Amino acid sequence: xxxxxxxxxxxxxxxxxxxxxxxxxxxxxxxxxxxxxxxxxxxxxxxxxxxxxxxxxxxxxxxxxxxxxxxxxxxxxxxxxxxxxxxxxxxxxxxxxxxxxxxxxxxxxxxxxxxxxxxxxxxxxxxxxxxxxxxxxxxxxxxxxxxxxxxxxxxxxxxxxxxxxxxxxxxxxxxxxxxxxxxxxxxxxxxxxxxxxxxxxxxxxxxxxxxxxxxxxxxxxxxxxxxxxxxxxxxxxxxxxxxxxxxxxxxxxxxxxxxxxxxxxxxxxxxxxxxxxxxxxxxxxxxxxxxxxxxxxxxxxxxxxxxxxxxxxxxxxxxxxxxxxxxxxxxxxxxxxxxxxxxxxxxxxxxxxxxxxxxxxxxxxxxxxxxxxxxxxxxxxxxxx
Amino acid sequence: xxxxxxxxxxxxxxxxxxxxxxxxxxxxxxxxxxxxxxxxxxxxxxxxxxxxxxxxxxxxxxxxxxxxxxxxxxxxxxxxxxxxxxxxxxxxxxxxxxxxxxxxxxxxxxxxxxxxxxxxxxxxxxxxxxxxxxxxxxxxxxxxxxxxxxxxxxxxxxxxxxxxxxxxxxxxxxxxxxxxxxxxxxxxxxxxxxxxxxxxxxxxxxxxxxxxxxxxxxxxxxxxxxxxxxxxxxxxxxxxxxxxxxxxxxxxxxxxxxxxxxxxxxxxxxxxxxxxxxxxxxxxxxxxxxxxxxxxxxxxxxxxxxxxxxxxxxxxxxxxxxxxxxxxxxxxxxxxxxxxxxxxxxxxxxxxxxxxxxxxxxxxxxxxxxxxxxxx
Numbered sequence: 001x002x003x004x005x006x007x008x009x010x011x012x013x014x015x016x017x018x019x020x021x022x023x024x025x026x027x028x029x030x031x032x033x034x035x036x037x038x039x040x041x042x043x044x045x046x047x048x049x050x051x052x053x054x055x056x057x058x059x060x061x062x063x064x065x066x067x068x069x070x071x072x073x074x075x076x077x078x079x080x081x082x083x084x085x086x087x088x089x090x091x092x093x094x095x096x097x098x099x100x101x102x103x104x105x106x107x108x109x110x111x112x113x114x115x116x117x118x119x120x121x122x123x124x125x126x127x128x129x130x131x132x133x134x135x136x137x138x139x140x141x142x143x144x145x146x147x148x149x150x151x152x153x154x155x156x157x158x159x160x161x162x163x164x165x166x167x168x169x170x171x172x173x174x175x176x177x178x179x180x181x182x183x184x185x186x187x188x189x190x191x192x193x194x195x196x197x198x199x200x201x202x203x204x205x206x207x208x209x210x211x212x213x214x215x216x217x218x219x220x221x222x223x224x225x226x227x228x229x230x231x232x233x234x235x236x237x238x239x240x241x242x243x244x245x246x247x248x249x250x251x252x253x254x255x256x257x258x259x260x261x262x263x264x265x266x267x268x269x270x271x272x273x274x275x276x277x278x279x280x281x282x283x284x285x286x287x288x289x290x291x292x293x294x295x296x297x298x299x300x301x302x303x304x305x306x307x308x309x310x311x312x313x314x315x316x317x318x319x320x321x322x323x324x325x326x327x328x329x330x331x332x333x334x335x336x337x338x339x340x341x342x343x344x345x346x347x348x349x350x351x352x353x354x355x356x357x358x359x360x361x362x363x364x365x366x367x368x369x370x371x372x373x374x375x376x377x378x379x380x381x382x383x384x385x
Numbered sequence: 386x387x388x389x390x391x392x393x394x395x396x397x398x399x400x401x402x403x404x405x406x407x408x409x410x411x412x413x414x415x416x417x418x419x420x421x422x423x424x425x426x427x428x429x430x431x432x433x434x435x436x437x438x439x440x441x442x443x444x445x446x447x448x449x450x451x452x453x454x455x456x457x458x459x460x461x462x463x464x465x466x467x468x469x470x471x472x473x474x475x476x477x478x479x480x481x482x483x484x485x486x487x488x489x490x491x492x493x494x495x496x497x498x499x500x501x502x503x504x505x506x507x508x509x510x511x512x513x514x515x516x517x518x519x520x521x522x523x524x525x526x527x528x529x530x531x532x533x534x535x536x537x538x539x540x541x542x543x544x545x546x547x548x549x550x551x552x553x554x555x556x557x558x559x560x561x562x563x564x565x566x567x568x569x570x571x572x573x574x575x576x577x578x579x580x581x582x583x584x585x586x587x588x589x590x591x592x593x594x595x596x597x598x599x600x601x602x603x604x605x606x607x608x609x610x611x612x613x614x615x616x617x618x619x620x621x622x623x624x625x626x627x628x629x630x631x632x633x634x635x636x637x638x639x640x641x642x643x644x645x646x647x648x649x650x651x652x653x654x655x656x657x658x659x660x661x662x663x664x665x666x667x668x669x670x671x672x673x674x675x676x677x678x679x680x681x682x683x684x685x686x687x688x689x690x691x692x693x694x695x696x697x698x699x700x701x702x703x704x705x706x707x708x709x710x711x712x713x714x715x716x717x718x719x720x721x722x723x724x725x726x727x728x729x730x731x732x733x734x735x736x737x738x739x740x741x742x743x744x745x746x747x748x749x750x751x752x753x754x755x756x757x758x759x760x761x
Contacts, residue, residue, distance in 0.1 A: 266761035278761065282752040285759070289697065290679035290704040297678045300388050314671045369664065376663035380643050380670060384658040 004076055011084045018053045020046035024089045033095045037128025038172045054093040055124045061099055063303075064107065068115050069123030075303035082299075097166070098122030098129040100251040102175050105191075105244040109232040118193070130196070131248075132162040132176030132218060133241070140370050142177075143186045143238060147220065149178035156192065156230075158200075158223040164364065168203040168216035171196055175244075181235050191237035194225040210356035211341075211349070248365045249312035250302070264289070265326055269333045281329055284322075291322055310378035317371035320361035327355040387685065389460075396453075397460040399437065407433060408470030410730050417471055418587040424545040425589040426471035428501075435501025440478045443622065448491065449499050450482075454688035455622060459629035459680060466633020469730075469737050471588055473504045473542050475630060480623035481505035484550050484615040490569045490606045494548055506546035507619060508537040508570075508593055515539075515746040517552065517620060518560050522595060524553035524568065531555075531605075533568065533598040541744065543591025544581035547572045550619070551595075556610050565612035568604045575599065586736035621695065624702045624745050625687055628680040631705035631741050635673045635712040638734040642666065642716040645731075649721075662719060669715050676701075676708035696758050703751035706742040713738045 023046050027033035034040070034047050042048040054060050057071060062078040064070025073081065103122050106115055121127040138145040147160025158178055168174070173195055181188030196203075200223040205213035232240045264285045272278040298315055301307040331338050334351055341349040362368040376382045389397065407413075407430060417425055434440050442458050444450025451457070458479045465474060477498055484507070485491035497503030509517050522535025533553055543549060549570045557564025570577065578594040607615045643666055646657030656662055683701035686694035713735035717724040724731045742748065 264755075264759045264761075266756055267759050270761060272761050278756060279749075279752065281761070282756040285755055286700050286703045286707075286748075286752055287675075289700045289755075290675050293682035293697075293700075294675045294678035297387070297681070304388055306388070314667075314674065317667075318671050318675060372664040372667040373660070375667035375670060380663075380666055382643070382646060382657040382663050382666065383655045 004080060007077055008080050008084065011081055012087075015084055015088055015090065019088060019090050020050055022046040023050040023091055023093070025091065026089075027091055033091070034093065034125070035095050035128055035167070035170070036125025037170065038126070039170055040125075040128065050091075051093045051125050058123065060094045060096075060125065061103065061123045064103065064119065064123065068107075069120035079300070079303060094125045096122060096125060096128070097131055098127065101131060101244050101248050102129050104247045105175075105240050106231060108243060109191075109240045111228075113228070114193075114231065127172045128167070128170060130165050130168045130171035130174050130218075132165055132168075132174045134164045135161060136163050140367055142241070143189065145177055145179060145189065147176070147178045149180050149190060149192060149225075151180070152224075155227060156225040158192070158194070158220045158225055160220050162218040162220075163206075163215075165203070165216045165218040166214055166364075168196070168218045169205055174201075174218070175231075177237055177241055180237075184235075186238040187235055189237040189241065190234050191231040191240040192225060193229045193231060194223065198223050198225070200224075208356070208360070210353040212353060212357060214357075245366065246309065246312045249316035249371070265329060269330070272333065277329070277332055281333070284325055284329055288322055288326070291318055294318070308379060310374050313366070313371040313374040314379070316365060317362075317368050317375070320358075321368060323361050324358045327351075327358045331355050389456075393457060393460060396457055397464075400439070400461045400464045403433070403437060404464040404468045404470055408465065408468040408472070410469050410733060414469050414471055414587065414733060423581055423589065424504075424542070425583075425587055426473060426542075426545075430470070431473060431504070432501040434472065434474060434478070435499060439474070440501050441482075441495075441499045442478055443482050443486075444478075444495050444499065445486070448495050450495070455625050455684035456681065456688055458622070458626050459684045462626050462629040463633035463636070463677075466630035466635075466737075466741075467637040469586075469634070469637070469733055473506075473545070475623065475626050476507060476541050477503065477505040479626040480507055480619045481548065481550055483622035484567065484606060484619035485569075486615075486618065488606050488615065489603065494569070497547065503547045504542055504545050505548040505550065506540050506543045506591070507623070508540045508543065508549050508551045509616070509620075509745075510539050511535070511537055513538070515743070515750055517616065518562055518565075520552050520554050520565055521559050522551070522553045524555050524566055524600075526555075527599065530599060530601045531566075531568070533570070533595040533600065535595050537593040537595075538590075539743070540591040540593055542589060543593060544579050544589060549593070550606060550615075551593075552612055552616055555612075562613040564610050565616065566609050567606040567612035567615050568600055569606050570598065570600060570604065584740055586733070586740045588737075588740055620745055621687060621698050624751075625680070625683045625698050627741050627744050628676075628683060628698075628701040628705035631702075631709040631738065632673070632677045632680045634734055634738050634741065635676060635705070635709035638709070638712040638716040638731060638738075639666075639669055639673050641731055641734070642669075642712075642719050645720055656719075665715060665719075669711055672708040672711055676705045679704045696755065699751040699754040699758070702746060703748040703755070706738075706748040706751075709738045710742065 034051055058066060058069060059071045062071035062073045062081050066072035099122060106118060133142060135145050150157045176192045177189055178192050179188055180190040200221040202219045203216040206215045206217060207213055266281045266285050272281060298311060330351055338351040340346045417427060438451050439461055441450030442453050446452035465472060485494055494503060511521060524531040524533050551568045551570050553566050553568055554564055555566040576596045577598045580592040582590050582592060584590055646662055647655060649656045679701045683697040686697050716731045717735055720731050723729050
């Protein structure tokens, strides 16, 4: 314990010296957050510096092994780092699907060569990854995917289409589920990595009800992929996919309340005249603070290896439903002001656009209904679920 | 909620085994309900709590207790909730013990509590809704002591109590925290009328009428006019504790219901195969888990004496109540007709939730406190 307290002291001093003041605030928007990658333009020197100093210490991924660009910290040490970062309000130096989704899957299923090749680039924020899972005909029933991947001897040949690919137009590489066999539904899927600059890859942003385009359609037209870029065994990609989805759900459930933000909605809204709305907001704040306690507990369980494998589904379900509720209340509190779609007053319709954006929370990464089904089957062990 | 320590896990296992064996619905709740006992709980079991050291869970070590905190109390209360065990543990060993902490009255009453011989009750509310500041019961100075006049209700275990902690007004107006004084009134005090009331869940609460009840000056718990200090200690511990008990009630009802979904057949299959019930059960499970985390976090903050503890206790009581309400309502509904019968245990959970939900503030009361504490 004494060692840990010493460690806390060191971290505190280091953060004080190295975390730029501008980075001690939450990102104002998804664009204000640092996503890294070949195409990234830093929005400020502070943003660049914060990523560089944290990556240098391996603290973009504190609990990954040092050999792969991580910090090599024990669960207790990473917890202290998280606490100290939270204490000064420091933002994440890097937002990354590579960290939250692909990395854990590579650590578990990747070959040594794949780990050494891909993980350090992820840790340093040099390569931005996107996820090729859903297809027009395979949403909730993901295993029905049809993107064809043929063995052409010295390479794979990929043809097909993905949809809801987050930030595909800004990503450098994709981790992608493809069909390598039609003999079995789940048993014919492989997990493939390739460069988005490969000939035959194209993307088209999808305009959402929010007016934003965070997702793309992604097309593969005779894309050649080197043979050593399959993760796990050929036709066993579904195992990798499911494992990765758990991590995706953890991430989304964390985002549910703005990533561990325990700021009370009522405080944010200020005095609420309408007693009915005030009551609704207080009821929301109770659920939100209780959920924050659950998230903290879940993180502790996760780090101690005690979390039930289906817990991310529960967290994702509860967190996203709460986030939708939060934005309904923000809209109600703002009244007709919040309906302005393009005005300066609303910074380009921010409240309404964010409200609409949250409606995707309970769809992306597996719908609420899919999550409830997983909880019913794997935690409650209900029959035939 | 951080993870439990090894000691806490041991205590949890001990409480779980003890109450699953001795505190069952059949052995305790149904038994005492059937005998029409005035206490509604068994003194034999209370003695067993004492033999295990549990009645002294929050009493300081140098006064013979275990010197543990809200977290350990919560571990015991969760098992009490799960088994619907009637017992004065929450009022006596948790709430009253915290009120008495560090006071001369503590020296007087702790030995009896530790021995499982003393039952204590809190007399706070005077109306049908919890309002700890709205105390009108008057304590007037007379000679070397005070004379109490007024009425109290929803005094849980009031008729069984050897000690009743009474919130009285010595100064200020109704609705103010200042000017309250907490008195230790002993069983059988002259001119104290006690009406033992049987509640919906077969637990007992009393209505008390004080008609010139005289007490000595040393009956004051803490300081005159500063009753809010011991009272708020008791309320924080009691509310956090009732949240934990509600989590136990919710978990017990929820588990019973999930088991039923796996056993009951209709339309040629188990009803747990129907997706409409699966999703409701999964939602319920999530809500119970979240309530548990909230209750444990509140206890942990109380134990650390953290500034956010007050807010989180309100959150925990409200969330635990809401989740338990969901659990008992879904529980009865999913059990169908059998759930409406007295023979089946699921309805007992519904009745217990109703009482615990009201005790020391219903969820709306706590929601209001969350809004006020947060300045909106």
